[in-house]
């Protein structure tokens with residue numbers, strides 16, 4: 001079972017201030033913490049778990065600047081055999097372009113696989129497109145929102161896909177295929193600093209991204225960034241926690257949920 | 260005139276309300292709305308559409324992303340090229356849209372939640388709702404779009420005088436993917452949709468060991484504990500307590516959200532609560548836009564102070 005996993009290094013803005021600069025033209029992400037995309041962490045774990053069970057190897061691929069090596073080292077520490085960096089210093093926003101680059105890369109290097117895993121979405125751009133787009137370019141089957149793999153056979157897998165409202169469905173899909181992995185499918189293993197240091201000794205191959213860009217053009221123009229329109233917003237309680245909590249209890253009484 | 264091709268959002272024989280957003284979107288852009296529907300007895304007002312294309316195929320085959328490319332090809336052969344092909348940002352909508360865009364190698368923009376008609380610009384949120392990207396398409400042919408539910412439904416207000424209905428036989432179905440069945444839901448111990456006071460905790464809770472303190476707080480306040488997805492993914496609380504698009508939709512009298520940022524998939528599951536109170540250490544957390552009351556601060560400190568006050572009463 002050879003599994004290729006795509007993993008992306010992203011800026012995490014959930015707990016940080018995200019500044020729009022240059023009149024809306026740019027985002028200042030320089031002060032944000034960078035990390036592996038949450039969804040990809042689950043995808044790498046699922047790939048490693050699968051080869052531990054059925055044999056084969058995991059290859060992690062990232063498309064990004066040289067710092068993206070970090071997520072490859074991390075994948076290797078988790079159990080991937082190889083890490084490949086398609087190096088492109090300016091980020092590519094358009095998911096169709098990224099999928100085309102990945103497609104050209106896979107074709108040019110004749111990369112063989114039984115399955116490609118991606119995350120459902122990247123935390124930064126939140127497109128949720130890359131996996132499905134790549135599958136279609138490769139003309140192989142695809143399933144997204146995978147929250148369970150029930151069966152691996154030589155010619156097919158049976159997966160559980162998450163739908164809305166707690167519902168899910170089971171589908172059978174031929175191999176080779178692309179699966180986009182949803183969070184919660186497993187419990188990603190802990191990666192220690194020691195583990196990453198050890199993984200650094202495994203060579204990561206670097207490829208020049210511009211070699212896979214021929215005849216690919218983005219048809220999406222990113223005009224500017226804005227903050228979401230402000231609604232009325234919350235009435236803020238006191239800054240002092242003690243008073244804020246007393247006010248909170250008053251609100252609960254007023255709403256009749258607590259006496 | 261060119262048209263917008265809507266791929267219906269259907270499931271288990273129902274026509275989802277999310278389709279209204281797709282209709283509203285076409286209306287704003289002033290393109291004729293065509294819709295692709297599988298066979299079945301869907302409760303749908305067909306007069307929204309200029310043309311209804313009924314496919315002679317089962318719902319499960321219709322929802323299979325491997326079939327959609329050939330269906331669209333056939334549609335184009337018959338009715339010409341649409342300017343946009345639109346899906347809702349549901350599980351299957353997203354799956355089909357990305358595959359279809361790759362099939363034709365055309366541009367795709369997902370999760371559109373606003374637009375500026377004059378400039379032909381679409382908005383989509385990035386970085387967990389912290390910013391919007393303004394995007395314009397500059398290709399010649401058609402593009403694939405997915406629409407965030409709730410964004411445009413108020414514009415689904417135009418009826419067509421004449422609706423053409425056509426039947427179409429499906430192309431050869433793909434054998435590389437097949438639907439095996441729905442998964443039975445597990446038996447539930449509690450039903451958070453029935454609670455009138457929910458305390459909901461998010462990733463901000465930090466560690467599993469902290470959960471017990473929130474359970475205690477919930478007991479003291481006679482509230483029910485629920486959570487956002489990351490807490491459930493880590494199995495710190497059972498799945499039945501998840502609020503959001505892939506969990507439960509709740510409408511309690513009071514929803515106290517602690518350490519939850521306010522991602523759309525979460526908001527969609529709790530925005531209709533009567534009173535929303537958010538506790539978050541980040542003053543810019545999007546959840547404060549939906550909350551009625553807010554405390555900017557550490558959730559654990561708020562928890563401990565509340566417990567202290569309650570025990571002292």
Ligand SMILES: Cc1cc2nc3c(=O)[nH]c(=O)nc-3n(C[C@H](O)[C@H](O)[C@H](O)COP(=O)(O)OP(=O)(O)OC[C@H]3O[C@@H](n4cnc5c(N)ncnc54)[C@H](O)[C@@H]3O)c2cc1C
Nearest residue numbers: 461462463487488503504505506518519520525540541558
């Ligand atoms: C297809 C799909 C379906 C999904 N379905 C759901 C769903 O049903 N439900 C759901 O919830 N999500 C769902 N998600 C995930 C969703 O996109 C978000 O990732 C998730 O809601 C984030 O959860 P969170 O707010 O708890 O975590 P984060 O976004 O990480 O936010 C944590 C918040 O806690 C705050 N914080 C941290 N520490 C503290 C502290 N000590 N005190 C106070 N505040 C603190 C931070 O400032 C931050 O705002 C889905 C995603 C996809 C792609």
Ligand SMILES: Nc1ncnc2c1ncn2[C@@H]1O[C@H](COP(=O)(O)O)[C@@H](O)[C@H]1O
Nearest residue numbers: 006007063118119121122127128129130
């Ligand atoms: N630059 C990239 N490098 C590696 N993987 C990527 C990259 N962009 C997207 N992916 C993969 O595609 C998934 C979905 O990304 P997106 O379509 O951008 O939301 C991610 O979870 C990754 O697995």
